[in-house]
Amino acid sequence: MTTLAHEGWTPVTPAHSDGEYTWQMFADAERPSFADVVPKPWPVGADYLNVFIEAVDSAGHSMGNGTYGLREESQPLYYSLSSKEGFPQFLEVRFIEDLAGVTVETDRRTIVIDAADIEPHYGMRFWAMPLEDGENLVAVTSRGIRLEHVDTSGIPAETGYYPLPN
Amino acid sequence: MKITTVAAFAAAVLVATVFGAPSASANAEKDDGPVTIKVLGEGLTVSETMTTLLMGHDFPGNLQAYYVLVPPPGDTAHRPQTYYSEHVLDGPFRPGVARDSYGPTGAFLEGTMICAGWLDPTGHAHLSGYPCVTIKQ
Numbered sequence: 001m002t003t004l005a006h007e008g009w010t011p012v013t014p015a016h017s018d019g020e021y022t023w024q025m026f027a028d029a030e031r032p033s034f035a036d037v038v039p040k041p042w043p044v045g046a047d048y049l050n051v052f053i054e055a056v057d058s059a060g061h062s063m064g065n066g067t068y069g070l071r072e073e074s075q076p077l078y079y080s081l082s083s084k085e086g087f088p089q090f091l092e093v094r095f096i097e098d099l100a101g102v103t104v105e106t107d108r109r110t111i112v113i114d115a116a117d118i119e120p121h122y123g124m125r126f127w128a129m130p131l132e133d134g135e136n137l138v139a140v141t142s143r144g145i146r147l148e149h150v151d152t153s154g155i156p157a158e159t160g161y162y163p164l165p166n
Numbered sequence: 167m168k169i170t171t172v173a174a175f176a177a178a179v180l181v182a183t184v185f186g187a188p189s190a191s192a193n194a195e196k197d198d199g200p201v202t203i204k205v206l207g208e209g210l211t212v213s214e215t216m217t218t219l220l221m222g223h224d225f226p227g228n229l230q231a232y233y234v235l236v237p238p239p240g241d242t243a244h245r246p247q248t249y250y251s252e253h254v255l256d257g258p259f260r261p262g263v264a265r266d267s268y269g270p271t272g273a274f275l276e277g278t279m280i281c282a283g284w285l286d287p288t289g290h291a292h293l294s295g296y297p298c299v300t301i302k303q
Contacts, residue, residue, distance in 0.1 A: 003277070007239045038248070039232065039285045043292045052298075061303075065196040068234060068281040068296035078199065080297065085193040152202060152218045152263045161229070161255050163262035 004054055004064065012051070012126040013118075023055040025092060025126045028069075038068065045073035053082050053092050053128055063087050077102065079140045079147060088130035095142055096124055105138040106131065194299040201295030203269070203282040210276055210301055215269025217282035219293065222261055227286035229255040229293075231266035236298070238277030254287055274301045 005011060009026035016023055028050045052066030065082035076096045083089040093113065095102055097120040104111040111129070118125040131137065137149040155162045192207030200220040207213045217231050231251040237244040251268045270280060281298035 003239070038234065038283065038296070041292065043294075052300075063194065063302060064300040065194060066279075066298050066300075067196075067198045068236075068283070068298050070294070070296055072294060075199075075294070080199075081195075081197040083195045084299075150220055150222075152220055155218065155263045155265055157216065157265070157267055159251075159253050159255075159265055159267045161259055161262055161264050163260050 003062070004052055009052070010121060012121040012124075013128060016128070018130065021055050021057055021088065021130060023053060023090060023128055023130065025051065025053050025128050027051045027122055027126070029122060038070065042070065043072050043074070047071050049122055049124075051080075051092070051094060051126070053080075053090055055082075055087055055090060055130075057087065061086060065090075077140065077142045077145045077147060079137075079149075081137065088133065090128055090130050091137060091140075092126070092128040093140055094124045094126050099125075099142045102127070102140060102142045104129075104140055107136045107138055108132065109135075192301055194301075196297035196299050198297035199295040200293075201282060201284060201297055203280065203297045203299055205269075205280060205299055205301070207271075209303060211273045212271050212280070212301065214267065215271060215280055215282075216265065216267040217269060217284070217297075218266075219264040219284040219295070221259055221264060224261065225257055225259045225286075225291070227288045227290045228257050229259070229264045229284055230287050231264075231268070231282060231284055233269045234279075234281040234283070234296075234298075235270055236279035236281065238275050238279075241275065276302060 004026040009028045012027045013025040048069045049071040050069035054064045056062045063084035078094050080092045101115045102113040113127050140147045192212050195204040202218045205212050205215045233249045236246045251266045278301045279298045281296055283296045284293045
């Protein structure tokens with residue numbers, strides 16, 4: 001189904017489907033040659049883990065978005081959002097394996113992710129889901145860590161710096 | 167000439183309407199921690215690439231965006247390349263959002279990855295977040 005699987009990436013979640021879309025997360029600690037192209041210095045304790053999500057719709061269109069892979073010690077819990085025209089917005093969460101679980105809050109619902117249900121890879125557990133049309137992420141939390149999501153989509157398109165309102 | 171987001175969207179819609187292009191598009195967005203990347207375009211052609219950085223606290227340094235182009239899997243003839251925006255935003259800053267709209271554009275091979283990050287040219291701080299989008303039909 002996916003290109004990343006064929007390219008030797010490690011699946012870090014099972015393939016999930018809601019009937020319309022199928023999605024799966026992959027990771028790769030080897031490629032590409034990150035150290036050559038990203039400005040140094042790296043933060044102390046950081047390593048490299050490229051994490052991607054792939055999604056396919058019923059017509060066979062696919063999307064693949066991810067991160068270029070710097071994994072930092074200061075990030076025991078981390079999330080990303082992916083979107084592509086024609087696809088729902090996907091939330092991806094990764095967390096260190098000794099966290100018991102993660103709670104996702106949106107403006108419509110609360111989702112509790114139990115770590116015991118997720119097989120760890122690379123010392124972390126990975127989880128992804130599509131948001132509903134118009135649903136907005138509020139926060140991702142675990143054991144005293146609360147990552148509030150700030151929507152920056154409304155800022156002007158011109159290059160510059162835009163202070164947040166007080 | 168710099169075109170605005172709205173103009174890029176309008177151009178893409180117009181092309182799709184006039185030429186009956188497939189609904190597939192290069193339009194994609196990725197948030198990774200405080201950094202976002204957004205590409206606008208049609209098919210494998212990217213008309214605009216932009217990135218934002220959410221700065222949640224006062225910041226004494228300057229800010230510069232960079233972009234990494236990663237060739238598609240199997241393309242061994244090319245190596246990943248980094249492009250630095252020519253626009254450096256001069257600090258200090260109070261909490262806010264930095265935007266750079268000068269990322270790579272053009273026609274790309276299917277599977278090319280475009281990533282974005284931010285750095286402080288004064289070298290005082292490491293800035294996290296390296297989102298990537300894959301250019302696909």
